[in-house]
Amino acid sequence: MLDPKYYQESFSELEIGLKKRGFDSKFVSNLSEISKTRKALIQEAEALKSERNQVTAKVAELKSKAKSDPAITKEADAMVLRSREIGDKIKIADAKLKEVEFSLKDLALAIPNLPQESVPVGADLTSNKEVRKWGAPGKFSFEPKDHVALGESLRVLDFERAGKISGARFSLYMGSGASLERALIQFMLDLHTEIHGYTEVIPPFLVSRESMMGTGQLPKFEQDLFKTSVADRDLYLIPTSEVPLTNIHAREILEPNQVPKYFTAYSPCFRSEAGSYGKDTRGLIRLHQFQKVELVKITNQESSLDELEKMVSNAEKVLQMLELPYRVMLLCSGDMGFSATKTYDLEVWLPSSKEYREISSCSNCGDFQARRAEIKYRSAAGEKPKFAHTLNGSGLAVGRTFVAILENHQTESGEIKIPAPLHRYLDGKKGFKKNGNDLYMTRQID
RNA sequence: GGAGAGGUGGCGGAGUGGUCGAACGCGCUGGUCUUGAAAACCAGAGUCCCGGCAACGGGACCGUGAGUUCGAAUCUCACCCUCUCCGCCA
Numbered sequence: 001m002l003d004p005k006y007y008q009e010s011f012s013e014l015e016i017g018l019k020k021r022g023f024d025s026k027f028v029s030n031l032s033e034i035s036k037t038r039k040a041l042i043q044e045a046e047a048l049k050s051e052r053n054q055v056t057a058k059v060a061e062l063k064s065k066a067k068s069d070p071a072i073t074k075e076a077d078a079m080v081l082r083s084r085e086i087g088d089k090i091k092i093a094d095a096k097l098k099e100v101e102f103s104l105k106d107l108a109l110a111i112p113n114l115p116q117e118s119v120p121v122g123a124d125l126t127s128n129k130e131v132r133k134w135g136a137p138g139k140f141s142f143e144p145k146d147h148v149a150l151g152e153s154l155r156v157l158d159f160e161r162a163g164k165i166s167g168a169r170f171s172l173y174m175g176s177g178a179s180l181e182r183a184l185i186q187f188m189l190d191l192h193t194e195i196h197g198y199t200e201v202i203p204p205f206l207v208s209r210e211s212m213m214g215t216g217q218l219p220k221f222e223q224d225l226f227k228t229s230v231a232d233r234d235l236y237l238i239p240t241s242e243v244p245l246t247n248i249h250a251r252e253i254l255e256p257n258q259v260p261k262y263f264t265a266y267s268p269c270f271r272s273e274a275g276s277y278g279k280d281t282r283g284l285i286r287l288h289q290f291q292k293v294e295l296v297k298i299t300n301q302e303s304s305l306d307e308l309e310k311m312v313s314n315a316e317k318v319l320q321m322l323e324l325p326y327r328v329m330l331l332c333s334g335d336m337g338f339s340a341t342k343t344y345d346l347e348v349w350l351p352s353s354k355e356y357r358e359i360s361s362c363s364n365c366g367d368f369q370a371r372r373a374e375i376k377y378r379s380a381a382g383e384k385p386k387f388a389h390t391l392n393g394s395g396l397a398v399g400r401t402f403v404a405i406l407e408n409h410q411t412e413s414g415e416i417k418i419p420a421p422l423h424r425y426l427d428g429k430k431g432f433k434k435n436g437n438d439l440y441m442t443r444q445i446d
Numbered sequence: 447g448g449a450g451a452g453g454u455g456g457c458g459g460a461g462u463g464g465u466c467g468a469a470c471g472c473g474c475u476g477g478u479c480u481u482g483a484a485a486a487c488c489a490g491a492g493u494c495c496c497g498g499c500a501a502c503g504g505g506a507c508c509g510u511g512a513g514u515u516c517g518a519a520u521c522u523c524a525c526c527c528u529c530u531c532c533g534c535c536a
Contacts, residue, residue, distance in 0.1 A: 039496070039497095042495075042496055042505085043496065043497075045505085046495090046496065046497095046504065046505045046506085047504085047505095049504085049505060049506085050504055050505070052516080052517085053504095053505090053517090055516075055517090056464075056516060056517045057464080057465070057517090059464080059516055059517070060464040060465070060516095060517075061464090061465080063464080064464080064465090076516090077516095079516070080516040080517090081516080082516080083516035083517075084515095084516055085516095086516090087515090087516070087517090253456095253493090255456095381474080381475075385493080
């Protein structure tokens with residue numbers, strides 16, 4: 001949610017910002033109209049309430065000294081009648097106000113965050129800017145296979161049987177494949193907690209509608225989510241653990257020494273992928289359920305841009321240690337998610353398709369989510385609370401990291417060379433073989 | 447699933463129809479005293495909204511929502527949450 005001052009005072013600013021995100025100006029004029037109506041109704045209702053409060057106080061005073069004095073009793077009765085009249089008017093005014101506030105809130109919740117100054121303006125991904133590149137795509141003396149071919153021949157991925165169990169867009173990791181996925185999770189969590197200073201969390205994977213509102217998945221993107229309705233309860237499967245992590249401090253005021261907060265969590269993520277029929281139907285790239293290690297920060301208003309840079313480098317560190325070539329993209333205004341004010345994507349090199357694919361997305365949401373979820377902090381003891389800034393990023397998408405490792409570290413014989421930082425998690429495990437200082441994932445017998 | 451108890455300010459805890467944004471205690475902030483600290487004493491301090499350059503004025507908020515009433519923290523109803531006991535369960 002944006003600062004209401006945008007649609008109460010700074011219409012032009014809002015209009016410019018929303019235009020960058022592809023909204024037309026009719027929306028803004030509608031918003032400012034309703035906002036004016038709201039203010040007028042508040043003033044009307046509050047004037048009435050003020051009057052009633054005065055009358056009511058008078059009634060109390062008269063009654064306390066009335067005893068059986070008929071003159072005073074009569075005056076009090078008159079006051080009661082007057083108050084009743086005002087009360088009726090208040091009811092009408094409040095009802096009107098409530099209606100207007102509902103429609104205002106509806107509109108306000110549908111407005112995306114505005115892009116930060118440094119964000120390039122553009123309608124789609126063609127306007128994204130490459131910020132830097134790390135590593136060079138590997139040279140293969142043979143035709144590199146894609147992860148599906150590799151995974152199936154190694155007997156570590158089984159999409160056919162996953163389909164039998166749950167339908168399209170699900171995966172089954174078997175044996176050393178499952179071990180590798182779990183090792184990646186462990187490696188990422190250890191790196192972020194031990195080196196980067198994040199606190200590990202195991203959050204709920206089902207969340208309330210309110211939490212989804214807080215981070216901006218709802219009300220606009222209901223069709224992207226899986227919902228469960230059991231015993232009169234509506235819960236949503238998390239599309240990312242950004243949702244529970246960011247909501248940890250919802251409706252709280254954090255004290256000065258509590259900010260910034262760094263959280264990391266492993267979680268499965270559930271997405272309906274409605275509207276992406278026919279896109280990435282093969283392999284682990286786009287699934288209804290995938291694993292992710294998430295990074296979330298709750299910061300003060302001054303440092304969030306710096307914190308975003310740090311978060312990006314935290315995610316980059318994972319790719320560097322796993323020796324996976326990647327590039328960093330600064331997303332343009334039209335390609336950013338709903339809640340973001342600035343987003344960097346990390347894209348990893350996939351030799352089979354000879355392209356960079358998104359493996360992490362790190363966003364600064366400014367105070368956009370904090371307004372929705374009511375996350376505040378004091379910059380010093382006794383200071384007025386301010387809205388915090390929230391950031392989130394993948395650190396990394398585990399399934400896609402699995403893909404990148406298979407594809408980038410494959411050998412001619414179809415085995416996978418395991419990067420050194422993963423050895424401590426996999427050395428000696430079934431399905432892996434040692435050769436000198438190197439460790440390889442080998443073909444399994446099924 | 448069955449039975450019961452309860453949700454009040456940062457915390458503890460009063461308040462059962464009017465002057466209650468809410469006693470009291472702790473904690474917090476500022477001051478006096480002190481070489482400094484502690485103690486003692488004095489003062490202050492919530493959040494949101496509306497108007498105002500501001501000082502300030504007004505409105506709302508005692509789990510949430512509706513209702514009764516001239517007037518609700520207090521009465522009624524619904525919902526949510528927490529806790530205790532029994533049952534079941536990883």
